[in-house]
Amino acid sequence: MTANGWLQILFYMVALGALGYPLGLVMAKVYSAEITPFERRLRFLGAPERAFARLTGAVKERDQDWKRYGLAVLIFSSVFIVGLYGLERLQSHLFFNPDHLPAVPWHIAFNTAASFVTNTNWQYYAGETTMSYLTQMVGLAVQNFVSAAVGMAVLAAVIRGFARRGEGGLGNFWTDLYRSLVYILLPLALALSVILVSQGVPQTLHGHVVATTVQGAQQSIARGPVASQEAIKQLGTNGGGFFNSNSAVPFENPNGLTNFLEVLSILLIPAAQVFMFGRMVLARRHAFVVFASMFVLFAAGVAVTVPAEQHGSAVLRSAGVNVTASGSQSGGNMSDKEVRFGIANTSLWAVATTDASNGSVNGGVDAMTPAGGGAPLVNIFLGEVVFGGVGSGLYGMFFMILIAVFVAGLMVGRTPEYLGKKIEAREMKIVAVGALFVPTMVLTLTAIAVVSDKGLASVFNHGAHGFTEALYAYTSQGNNNGSAFAGYGGTPFAASFGGVAMLLGRFVPLLAALALGGSLAAKRPAPVSAGTFRTDGATFAFLLVGVILLTAGLMVLPALTLGPIVEGLS
């Protein structure tokens, strides 16, 4: 690994903290405001928000309890699943379809609808040859915003529940949704797309360009409204690219600057949300500890993947590939990596995108070395809590925090409490569901997929690598990541199974988090004493990292043994 590469990674990490912190404070203000957050200075923003509040009934119901809040999320999301499915099936009859793409097959349409509404953006299709511009813009691009906003709204509600002192509900879903969209996602996405356009990312409604190559062959070059979708794809931890090859395509990601901004955007909002949480519950030091725990896991992922890729694999060496870095070549495993970005940036992207439930790629994960490709898989299996998806990452982290707090509380001889609130049987029930449902589901689905004939039809490679493909597919979908290991085929069986995995993987933890917020909102916090276990020190960070690794590790180790581990040891 070159010093240059490490320097770039270091710069990235500093930038993440430096931008995330102020953004978090702004976001805390956005969600904490009673009326509209910018009533005083940006008066004109008030009118549309009030109109939206009247339309959705948020004016009348300022404070929903967790059930009402959850119901609103479910209704809102179901409408979009049905709408998106309909749009995909009917796209051939609708406008903005210059390339006359046919209707999307039912299983792909269902999988895609579930995928984009759940902020997963798993793609069983090549965007440029499957989805019309209308589907891309009105369907997928809108979902990139909306599904991210739903996650952010739910997080705000859960945090509000933690902060309440025994009274009131969790806030209003529609208000939170509106604010996430209008005050956070849209401005950030707009700014990023303008920069991307300036760097050469296309933004057009015209169809393919036909070019004549040097050899005289006709080549059709896909383009479209790429920049706008690229920005929100990264910021909203969506990951569904305009093009099949995602951010490895020069039209999505032309140069080093865009690559840096895009990989920064993956973790920006999830990181900022940790600081927002600290501000909203008035526990800044605790938030730093949570941030540090996530950061350690993130850095560990980078520290495993980058050297592993730079070292290359035995297969490469035995094939006579020169894996030694020099002034003229990068060395290491460059298979499926963009030469523009090199090993450091591709590995950094792979780790960030799997930590953050984004799933976008700027290189192929399938061709990574076993350790290098195993780290992203472990990242996803950790439950997308290392920064994680926008909103969903931190609310998923709360389950882990509560397990850590529970064990810690016992070991210091006090009924466990978090932010001063007692953690009792009801909370543990919710936490057990929130933390353990997804891994259990993923293991079960993978099991069905590797023994049934229909499931095996999707597996591309044989042996352990094929097993990893299947495990990765359901892990990625179940955890709403969307990153693909490639190779796994979108048969009707796999697509519908995956769709169900994404829906359950999204909404079961989401509702559990809301229930947790509701349950804690009703409790009055107890003051801190010397006997209280403090959650704002290094000991807690250590414990939290341990709980995350042990909980996920113990679940996934047997499966990993038969996938990347056996591959790596062969």
Next chain:
Amino acid sequence: MARETSSLFTRELVLGAARDSFPKLDPRLQIRNPVMFIVEVGSVITTGIFALQLLRGDTGNLWFVATTAVWLWLTVLFANFAEAIAEGRGKAQASALRATRTTTAALRRLPDGTLEEVPAPELQRGDVVVVEAGGVIPADGEIIEGVGSVDESAITGESAPVIREAGGDRSAVTGGTRLLSDKLVIEVTQEPGRSFLDRMIALVEGAERRKTPNEVALNILLAGLTVTFVAAVVTLRPYALYSGTNLSQTVLIALLVALIPTTIGALLSAIGIAGMDRLVQRNVLAMSGRAVEASGDVDVLLLDKTGTITLGNRQASEFIPVDGVGAAELAEVAQLASLADEKPEGRSIVVLAKEQFGLRGRELADHEALFIPFSATTRMSGVDLDGHRLRKGAADAVKRWVTEQGGVIPPRLDEAVETIARAGGTPLVVAQDNFVLGVVHLKDVVKGGMRERFDELRRMGIRTVMITGDNRVTAAVIAEEAGVDDFLAEATPETKMALIKEEQAKGRMVAMTGDGTNDAPALAQADVGVAMNTGTSAAKEAGNMVDLDSNPTKLIEIVEVGKQLLITRGALTTFSIANDVAKYFAILPAMFATTYATVPGHSGPLAQLNVMHLGTPRSAILSAIIFNALVIPALVPLALRGVKYRAIGATALLRRNLFIYGGGGVILPFVGIKLIDLIVHNLLGA
């Protein structure tokens, strides 16, 4: 009952517990503990497999299946044993108590005054019974006539008799105790079968044991983990099939049992029972496990000043003579004036004079001495000796007495009196005839070691508040001296209640002790209310614990037991989960030893994970489940004794326990499994 705690295990206890382990195999009982229920189901299935193979004559791995089945059954039995031994200790105490209860008959006094003999269990609330000296008090009640000394050793284990009398706060008697002198008329205050003794028997026996809130919460977490491990193991079979390996059910069950948190699952109920038992050892009866758990969370401790923080009686601490008088002279007169004073204050003056000036109480027999006792009207006492009149008493009373005889009040006297009063003490002026000699400083003496105990409580995160009827000045001085964090002066039952409610409104857990009837509402309001056994039955009803020793500082020990209970659970949970790492390294390489082998049947790449170099796949799996089973009885003493609580602050405590039980939990099984494998593989040839 005998409460001399010897070793944790006696031969009798262990044998009894071993016997009791078998009936507990009943699945209807096991289902209450989801973790161990899974193990039992696994044992049944493995035994079934063994039986089928035997019938089919398939001897391929019969030995392996049989051994696995045996060790799985042993795992369940060890868990049952842990619970049985915890219960057994209570049972022994309960049968001793029961012996007291059954031998009693009662003399009931009817409204017309006649007496009739009835069996004690038939007494109703409101009945009036007469107990003669030497008789056993047949039921809980209040004394309505008489005074007597009562031997309460059956309940408290304390052999010195106590005085019980009608009226006041010492009127309650407990059924099963023995009246040693005099005759008492008692009104029964209990329903049949609900006596203190009955409740005590039920408590120590664990019959009324319900899972405490925290135990329920932990059980949920353990059940959740178990379900997920079931999924991880069940799905492993298809994964293995895909990878070309056929895993037998026996191996999968062994893996499952090794992974699920059996250690904590097996010991969880023993920990709870032992926690209650530890309180009983300390002569505290908790009415519910919930109260014991709550005591670990206490934030604020309300302690009565008198009797708890101070010795209860004021003691002479200093002689302050007026100008022109020597301290020794003052001491001598004060001592003479107190010689006949049997009150603790008087005696303390005699003692202080002896200590400070070597004055021995003189023999007054050959003198002409007339003792003047204290009376409420004169407010002084003393002696007329050889024509001199020596007096000590309240400042204004003595001053008036001296002035009446034509004496002069020394100018500095008022100053000395005031200084003492301001310091929270009681000034006692000493005079001889018409001459004032000086002042004796009587003060509340804080019991030895209190400051250290309060410091310890502070380190535990508990704030102590002293409750006293004294004025603010006096209270502040004593609070300062004793080292309590805060005080409530001029306390009344109402202000005490208001303080509790105020603390609770801030989210704090409040503990208090009390014995009087007027303490009852506050005892009921407090999260942990410890009633003194000497107290009224109203107080005992209101509290959720009763201290049979009536020692108010017992609260500190109660808090420790409550904390120990949680710490033991937490430590063993961490240990249990941490163990899984090593078990994976034992079982996974064994399961997949030949998977993806280049030469079929030879070791494959995953054999490299056998970092412990265990003999064979079978011995590896057996060693893991043998370790898993043996660790249960090995930890029974820890579960019963509890992990020691140390007041070193929460973070330091966590770090320590995390290091011991988390770190130890990762490392120990590597060592243990390797050792067992050496035996199983090399000695037994598996």
